[in-house]
Amino acid sequence: MKLLKEKILKSGEIINPTTLKVDSFLNHQIDATIMMEMGKEFKKRFKEKKINKILTIEASGIAIGLAAAVAFDVPLVFAKKKKPTTMEGMYVETVHSFTKKVDYDICVSKEFLNSDDKILFVDDFLATGNAIIGIQKIVEQAGAELVGIGIAIEKGFQPGGNILRNEGVHLESLAIIDKMDLGKINFI
Amino acid sequence: MKLLKEKILKSGEIINPTTLKVDSFLNHQIDATIMMEMGKEFKKRFKEKKINKILTIEASGIAIGLAAAVAFDVPLVFAKKKKPTTMEGMYVETVHSFTKKVDYDICVSKEFLNSDDKILFVDDFLATGNAIIGIQKIVEQAGAELVGIGIAIEKGFQPGGNILRNEGVHLESLAIIDKMDLGKINFI
Numbered sequence: 001m002k003l004l005k006e007k008i009l010k011s012g013e014i015i016n017p018t019t020l021k022v023d024s025f026l027n028h029q030i031d032a033t034i035m036m037e038m039g040k041e042f043k044k045r046f047k048e049k050k051i052n053k054i055l056t057i058e059a060s061g062i063a064i065g066l067a068a069a070v071a072f073d074v075p076l077v078f079a080k081k082k083k084p085t086t087m088e089g090m091y092v093e094t095v096h097s098f099t100k101k102v103d104y105d106i107c108v109s110k111e112f113l114n115s116d117d118k119i120l121f122v123d124d125f126l127a128t129g130n131a132i133i134g135i136q137k138i139v140e141q142a143g144a145e146l147v148g149i150g151i152a153i154e155k156g157f158q159p160g161g162n163i164l165r166n167e168g169v170h171l172e173s174l175a176i177i178d179k180m181d182l183g184k185i186n187f188i
Numbered sequence: 189m190k191l192l193k194e195k196i197l198k199s200g201e202i203i204n205p206t207t208l209k210v211d212s213f214l215n216h217q218i219d220a221t222i223m224m225e226m227g228k229e230f231k232k233r234f235k236e237k238k239i240n241k242i243l244t245i246e247a248s249g250i251a252i253g254l255a256a257a258v259a260f261d262v263p264l265v266f267a268k269k270k271k272p273t274t275m276e277g278m279y280v281e282t283v284h285s286f287t288k289k290v291d292y293d294i295c296v297s298k299e300f301l302n303s304d305d306k307i308l309f310v311d312d313f314l315a316t317g318n319a320i321i322g323i324q325k326i327v328e329q330a331g332a333e334l335v336g337i338g339i340a341i342e343k344g345f346q347p348g349g350n351i352l353r354n355e356g357v358h359l360e361s362l363a364i365i366d367k368m369d370l371g372k373i374n375f376i
Contacts (some may be wrong), residue, residue, distance in 0.1 A: 023299075030257065063264070076218040084223060
C-alpha cells in the first residue's frame with residue numbers, strides 16, 4: 001500500500017535493526033486518514049471472503065480494527081490482555097512476547113465469538129507471529145473460522161509471515177519490510 | 189444522543205449500582221456504526237471550537253478517539269498507561285483508579301503535544317473524573333489548551349461530571365445515567 005509505505009519512509013524511525021518506531025502516525029499519535037484507508041484496503045483485499053467480524057488485540061490493534069470494522073460494516077471484537085473482574089466465560093490463551101520477553105494472557109468473551117463467525121484478524125505489526133498463534137487457538141476454541149489476517153506492517157525479516165503463509169493462511173500485509181539497515185528501510 | 193441511550197437500554201447490563209457493563213457494543217465488542225456516529229455527534233457539539241487534536245487514554249478510549257479524529261479530520265493521540273522502553277521525553281502523571289483501586293501512570297510523548305494545540309479529550313466513561321485530572325495536568329505541562337471533553341457515558345451519580353462543569357469545562361456527555369437501580373437505568 002503506497003500511502004503507508006511513503007509514510008513509513010517519511011516518519012518511521014529505525015531504533016535498531018529489528019525495531020521500527022511509528023509512534024507519530026500508527027501507535028501513539030494516529031493519522032486517522034491513513035488508518036481509515038488501511039481499513040478500506042483490507043476490504044479490497046478480502047472482498048471475496050464473507051467476513052462478519054473483525055478481531056484484534058488491545059491496545060495497538062484497536063484503531064486499525066475499528067477502521068476495518070467500518071470498511072466491512074461488521075462489529076469489531078478486541079481481545080483483552082487480562083481478565084477483567086466483570087467478565088466471566090472467556091476464551092483464554094497465553095502468548096509469549098518476543099519484544100518484551102514476557103508471557104501474557106489474551107482473552108475474549110464467549111459471548112462474542114460463535115461457531116458461525118467468519119473472522120478477519122487485523123493488527124498493526126507482524127513479527128514472530130506469537131500473538132496470532134494465541135488468536136488461532138481462541139478462534140478454534142470458539143469453533144469459528146479465521147478466514148484471513150490483515151497486517152499494517154510486517155517485519156519480513158522475522159519468521160511470522162512466512163510461517164503463516166506456509167500454513168496456507170490468507171495473509172495480507174500492507175507493507176512488508178525486508179530489511180532495516182544503516183538507517184535505510186527496504187520493502188519487499 | 190438517542191442512538192446511544194437506546195443501545196444502553198437494550199444491551200447494557202447493570203452489574204451493581206455503580207457498574208454498567210457495555211461490553212457488547214462499547215468496550216470489548218464494538219459496534220462500529222454507533223462508534224462513528226458518536227464521533228460525528230462530538231463534531232456537532234464542539235463545532236465552534238478550533239480543535240486540532242483529539243486526546244484519549246488507552247485502551248478503551250482508542251475507538252471513540254479514532255471516531256472523533258475522523259469526524260474532526262485531525263490526529264488522535266492516546267496516552268499510554270506505562271512508559272514504553274523505546275520512548276523518552278514524556279509527560280507523565282499518576283492517576284488513581286476508583287474502580288480498580290490502584291494508581292497508574294499515564295504518559296504522552298512531548299513530540300505529540302505542543303503549546304499551540306487545542307485539544308478535545310474524549311473517553312468512553314466518566315465517573316470520578318480522576319483520569320481527567322491527570323490529562324488536565326499533562327495538557328498544562330505541554331502549554332496546550334484543553335478546549336473540551338467529550339464522553340460517551342457519564343455516571344451522573346458520581347462526582348466527576350459536576351466537578352468539571354463547576355470548573356467551567358465544556359463537557360459534553362452523550363448519555364448521562366442518573367441512577368441504575370433495581371435493574372433499571374434512568375438517564376438525566
